[in-house]
Amino acid sequence: MATKTIRVVSREVDGSLRVKDHETLEALKNCFEQIGIDDCSTDLTLRGFPLFRGLVGPMAEGKRIARYETPEVFEALTKEWAAQKVRRRKRSEILAAEAAEAAGTADSSSIHSEERPPKRMHFPLVNFPSVPSLGEFVS
Secondary structure, three states: OOOOEEEEEEEOOOOOEEEEEEOOHHHHHHHOOEEEEOOOOOOHHHOOOEEEOOOEEEEEOOOOEEEEEOHHHHHHHHHHHHHOOOOOOOHHHHHHHHHHHHHOOOOOOOOOOOOOOOOOOOOOOOOOOOOOOHHHHOO
16 A cells, blocks of 8 residues: 555534544544445555545545545535536537647636546447348248
């Protein structure tokens, strides 16, 4: 397991978020009961991290931070994330952005690196052999 900072996000009494960073898992094991080990994370660097009663996680937050959240924080942040409106761009804007990127003069007001959709991949059409009809098999 690589050295990662362990971040715990919880709510303060006044409703604000409380973020506490730990250098090792030992401090976290003293505060929370370990109920298992993460063995199915899609982020391979998080596999083997402990699961704690009363915390949701681990989740990757960048390359060097493993994040745990209380259930209340997890629910609130998930609702905020789901409620965000994604601005749909017109095809002409996408083509203009790709052309500006290719020219090296990207307009920063219309292109945001975090919001840019992935480049579209074009696959050639594949001609499959014809399948005999059912009538050819029945005599």
